[in-house]
Amino acid sequence: MLALFPILRLWRSRIYWRVYLSYFGYAGRILFVDLSTQQIRTAPLPEFFIHDFLGGYGINNRLFWEYQPPNTDPFSPQNHLILGTGPLVGTLFPGAGKVIATTKSPILATPAKLHFIDNSVAGSRRFGPMLKQAGYDHLVITGKAESPVYLHIQDEEIQICPAKDLWGDKDIYETTDYFIQRNPLAGVVSIGKGGEKLVRYALALVDYSGHLGKFGIGAVMGSKNLKAIVTYGTQGISVADPSRYLKLTRDFREIIANVPMLKNFQDMGITSGWDLQGPLVYEGSMPYRTWKKKLGPKTWKTHKFQHNLACNGCMLACRTDYYIPEGRFKGVTSFTGHHFLPARIALRLDLEDPASAIKLLDECNRAGICYFTVGGLLNWLTRTLPEIYSRDLPSYLSLTRQIISRDGIGDTLADGWYALSEKLELAPDEFSVGTGLFKGADSIQDARTTTLDPQRFTYLTNPRPHHGGTQSIYTLPKMTVKALQDDASHWGLSSEEFSRIFTPTPYYGQFNVGRYAKHAEDCMVVHNCLGTCIVYTLFGTNIIHMERLAELYSAATGISIAPATLKRIGDRIFTLYKLLNKREGWNSRDRISRIWLTPRETPDGSKLLMDYHQEHPLTEHDIEQLLDDYYNERGYDRNGIPLKSKLQDLGLLDLLK
Structure with a gap:
């Protein structure tokens, strides 16, 4: 049974506790569901959670700290799955639809089988807003149903319903x-057969267009016999200052409406930026120009189905769809992701026909398993054992179906990189044509073909081996230092922090990427707490940042806050997330993937790990110095553990008592 006493005890311990709390921006309640006992409870959202952890990502982590027993097996009924939304979710602000799922990931993150805590982020069209309109900011699920079920949430009516006809x-x-x-x-959040079969990188689909993955949210749902979660609400969401909030929203919409690339973005989503992004994701098995001709934007325009899908109120509609118009797979349609994914997997697996890449994507999507991870594992297996597993579509489809059903070699592949490593008796971090391996997961970006910019640096430092939404114009290539400084000037940085970031660094380049990454992570956390989309950050240096978020948050909630305070809360939350993983045994210094330190040979030449402006090749010694700078900027020791003084400063020290 999930007791409410710990939260109520903590709530009463704060001097600003009061019995009747008016919530603006927030629904004001937490919903607890125990699938084992079928007990359902609600609790008020503690006010100090709001002040100290904002919402969404932050409150999810605080709840996880409170309720999750350390060293719980990811597939145990005691592993908690927490879904949360932020105070801007479901309001009129464009794209504020994020859902955050927090759980212990089933990914085998080390050969010794450590697991990390996952904070998975997805945009939603309806799920997040409807959870809030039903009256709940956060949903805490534990236990395991005796047989397959789905959870139906409609205002005060919460039902655990049989799902045997779906499973x-x-x-x-x-x-x-x-x-x-x-x-x-x-x-709707749902899983496929991959989640049912506990494929460790199974994902959960959110409203057709987004997904909570690739670190096993779907598998955790499967381990609980939970096929889907359905939300619908009629209670609405109130904001503290409607006229001010509406003006801020209208002003933002006007800015975006005048962005020159908007129309192309609405047509092709992320793929509209091919000329900028294409060279950064090029994996090198054919010349870049050949790849672009065969699998570039023109190809995907002929393989679109109807129209893109948008998250809640979003002006971008960047969620693309797929359609095979002719040939043996004629009529196949699929959703989720963007066109770079099949373009990259086709390049990786030597598939020159876009229909083949779409067919493989659709197999993965319908089963709810990570297409990118499947593509990486198949690439390693078929390159290592070509005499047994051929490199062609029939072989890839057969292996994928074995993964989904956990048959034969598929049972090993379903357990991920370190399980396959044992089978092949090879180290996955030596697979030089891979994209990089961090904590048992393949990197979705290869820093040798991009650069070691602040986003890529966070693959080393984020407890979850993914950038997690750490994005701004620094993810675009070769921006001037002045443009980067203009962008960072809106982050709520002190003059000292700003100076430390933009001091030329002999072991990197024109700025210090380690110090930069720390503050980029803090901003990422704030976006994920409030529920705002980070894609808008790519459109300019004065689009969506801490200054604008502070205004929006104040108008929505009635809580006045400065940009620097907002970012400081991001620092507190990220450090709490670090403590959660320390509690699970992650006590050693972060490491870079050996793959990133190995030159990648391509038909267009050798690709090396470089600084952002591609002036300096980077060595392992350089990376170690940058990690020292990152830890110093965060107030952590050289093993990446928060110092006592840091915890005291952030108000987190009491959590360790």
């Missing part, structure tokens, strides 16, 4: 359709 029968899209046909306004 093993309907794929992830069919499951979503099943609920949408009954209520077109409902939000």
Whole structure:
């Protein structure tokens, strides 16, 4: 049973506790569901959670600290799955639809089988807003149902319903359709057969267009016999200052409406930036120009289905779809992701036909498993054992289906990189044509073909081996230092912090990427707490940042806050996240993937790990110095553990008592 006493005890311990709390921006309640006992409870959202941890990502982590027993097996009924939304989610602000899922990941993150705590982020069209409109900011799930179920949340009516007709029968899209046909306004998070079979990198689909992955949220749901979560609410969301909030929203919409690249973005999503992004994700098995001709933007325009999907109120609609118009797979349609994914997997697996890449994508999507991870594992297996596993589509489809059903070699592949490493008796971090391996997961970006910019640096430092939404114009190539400084000037940095970031560094380049990454992570946390989309940050240096977020948050909640304070809360939350993982045994210094330190040979030449402006090749010694700078900027020791003085400063020391 999930007791409410710990939260109530903590709430009463704060001097600003009061019995009746008016919430603006927040729904004001937490919903607790125990699938083992079928007990359902609600609790008020503690006010100090709001002040200290904002919402979404932050409050999820605080709840996880409170309720999750350390060293719990990811597939144990005691492993908690927490879904949360932020105070701007479901309001009129464009794209404020994020859902954060926090759990212990089933990814085998080390040969010794350590696991990290995952904070997975997805945009939602309806799920997040409908959870809030039903009256809940956070949903805490524990236990395991005796047989397959789905959870239905509609205002005060919370039901745990049988799902035996869905389990093993309907794929992830069919499951979503099943609920949408009954209520077109409902939000749906669902899993496919990969989650049911506990494939460790199974994901959960959110409203067709987003996904909570690739670190096993779907598998955790599967371990609980939970096929889907459905939300629908009618209670609305109140903001403290409607006229001010509406003006801020209108002003923002006007800015975005005048962005020159908006129309192309609405047509092709992320793929519209091919000329900028394409060279950064080029994996090198054919010349870049050949790849662009065969699998570039023109190809995907002929393989679109109807239209892009948008998150809640978003002006961008960057979620693309796929359609095979002719040939043996004629009529296949799929959703989720953007066109760079099949373009990259086709390049990786030597598939020159876009229809083949879409077919493989659709197999993964419908089963709810990570297409990118499958592509990486198949690449390693078929390059290592070509005499057994051929490098062609029939072989890839057969292996993928074995993964989904956990048959034969698929059972090993379903457990990920270190399981396959044992089978092959090879180290996965020596697979030089891979994209990089961090904590048992393949990197979605290869810093040798991009650069070691602040986003890529966070693959080393984030407890979850992914950038997690750490994004701004520094993810675009070769911006001037002045442009980067203009962007960072809106982050709420002190003059000392700003100076430390933009001091030329002999072991890196024109700025210090380690110090830069720390503050970029803090900003990422704030976006994930409030629920705002980070794609807008790519459109300019004065689009969406801590200054604008502070204004929006104040208008929505009635809580006045300065940009620097907002970012400081991001620092507190990230450090709490670090403590959560320390509690799970992560006590050693972060490491760079050996793959990133190995030159990548391509038809267009050798690709080396470089600084942002591509002036200096980087060595392992350089990386170690940059890690020291990062830890120093954070107030951590040389092993990446927060110092006592840091915890005291952030108000986190009491959590360790």
